[in-house]
Amino acid sequence: MPVNPELVGRDFPPTAPYLVGREKVREFARAVFADDPQHTDPAAAQALGYADVVAPPTFPIVVTDATLQQLLAEPDSGIVLQNVLHAEQKFRYSRPIVAGDELTARLAVTGIRAMGAAAMVTSESEITDADGAHVVTATSILLVGEGSE
Known part of the structure; x- marks a missing residue:
């Protein structure tokens, strides 16, 4: 089944709140080689004016994952995980x-572009505190x- 074009404009319910933990930020920073002290040392982050350690710029993917799981779980999406890049x-x-x-995300599918037998699916996750x-x-x-499925 091809990707359902009716996904465009579909909004999903907000995710459960995600509490950003200091150790999660530190673990993520190590995993992505973000070695600036603001990501691991509360004192370094506070010296920059932050209340605690600052997540690396790509950290929101942790929160966004829950929204993408909603999209993949849509029974009429036409999206099969094994065929996704x-x-x-x-x-x-x-x-x-x-x-x-404490972050909550809400996904909206904003575009689908056919590319031969494939499709590019664009979505936006709005993350709020x-x-x-x-x-x-x-x-x-x-x-x-x-x-093949």
């Missing part, structure tokens, strides 16, 4: 993510091929 990822920030933030203020928008592009 994560082609592109962008982040547009209002402010950095800091340990202690506990006060409802925008923190970051994560734009994901998935390349979805047609394969």
